[in-house]
Amino acid sequence: MVCKQQEATVHLTQVVEGKIKKLDLCEACSKAKGVDDPTGFSLADLLMGLGASQEIAQAASSGGTSCPTCGFTQADFKKSGRLGCPDCYRAFSDGLEALLKTMHKGHQHVGKAPGSPAGQTQSQSRTPGRPPEDRLQALQRSLEEAIKVENYEEAARIRDEIKAMKVATGGAVTA
């Protein structure tokens, strides 16, 4: 149940990115989210908004009570779904992990990073600020992890990315 106020009568199952997501909603919530029309809604959308409240609640109930940097509390996060400052990610990291997993493809950033020289925009998958070896290692790690949890779709994607990266760096990197 999402709103925890009325009995859930609408039960949803959808495959998102190869993972089965289930959600139980009461009639009012399902109408509010347009779920009563099964053709025109996105469970992902739902998970980002209303549906994520379970994960948010979970995220908010574990870890420290407040962020040492900005004083933001778990209750604040539960209320707004937003964090207080960049350091909140560290302060609430235990609980956030599950939340991030439901929202995103992976849990390791592989995109752009600060400190890059300008004008590298064309390169396939650049790793500004870090030498490509580091990035490659990070990708290899994610690959191993994906295989471990049997997420083969994700593994195939990372494998392709590693391949593309090796091509982009002109084969200079060997791993």
Place this chain on the structure above:
Amino acid sequence: MHLLEFLRPAQEAAKQSGPQDKIVLSSRVRLARNLSGSPFPGWAKKPERIRACEAIRAAVAELPEMQGAFAESMDALSGLDKQILVERHLVSREHAAKSTGSGLVLSKDESLCVMINEEDHLRMQSLKPGLQLHEAWQAIDTLDTRLENRLTYAFSAELGYLTACPTNVGTGMRVSAMLHLPGLVLAEQINQVVQAVNKLGLAVRGLYGEGTEALGNIFQISNQMTLGETETVIVERLSKVVAQIIEHEENARGTLLEKKPKVVFNHIGRAYGILANAHSISSKEAMNLLSLLRTGLDLGLFPGTVRSLVDELTILTQPAHLQARYSEKLSAEERDIRRADMMREALRTVNRPVIPPGTAEPLDKPPSA
């Protein structure tokens, strides 16, 4: 300079063209960034917000892309100005609701826009006509790279760019394309397409973004996930999906015209009839009928009329744009009347739709000659 003097006239804005602009109205890439060691705007106290806003605005204004830009604090803009910015898709509705401690820097050509202290310290976007997702990403990537030499971003090696909402963490990037899909709507295939797109982890939204309805057969398609993939991979996937949707839309139009020409001509003819003759019309109805008029233009039913006329009317008949033409405050009813007046006047020189030969029987057809 006043905003209305800065913005190019609707007539000029409507003339922009880009690849595939029959179906893809615009391409947009937005990046979310925050300053290191500073609370996010939603949690920051007012003086902190003002301080961050000033520091960011100064850094943004120095960029070469932003020479001759429109830079203003949100509290200096009127409600009408802000609504016009929303109607031009230059700022989010959320940002339009901001005031003291939030700001805006808009490049001279209006293709780059930096919102300061929206939900994040920086929300910067590149907007291009037609299907130009890669180009939009490159433009905003360059701006971002220049800006990071002047500001210190909140970044973690594991989680990437740290954002106020965990849904944006990682690349902080939202790539979206605005699509005009009357064929798929008329052929009742749109729900299938929306479902398929959702299954790929992409979102489909209405005209003005999150939580808005699909007025005028316009749909926005964007990525949902921002962590665990590179920007290029995300842009590439969205480009592929958009290319597929274009194909489906073209097919739907072709099939409709072949199998149900009367349904198509009926919709377009009625849309023309109402727009050219109504004396009161709501913004919503106008948006939907203009979409059909645009479809008629695409199908060649209005020879001699250019698409930019419809696009110009689409911009100008939105509530704030309409209000901006009059000094006195108009009520919704008065706006509906002025909107209809404007439509009739604009369509005076547009002839009724021409039905392609072979699709209608001539009236004077001799009995089985």
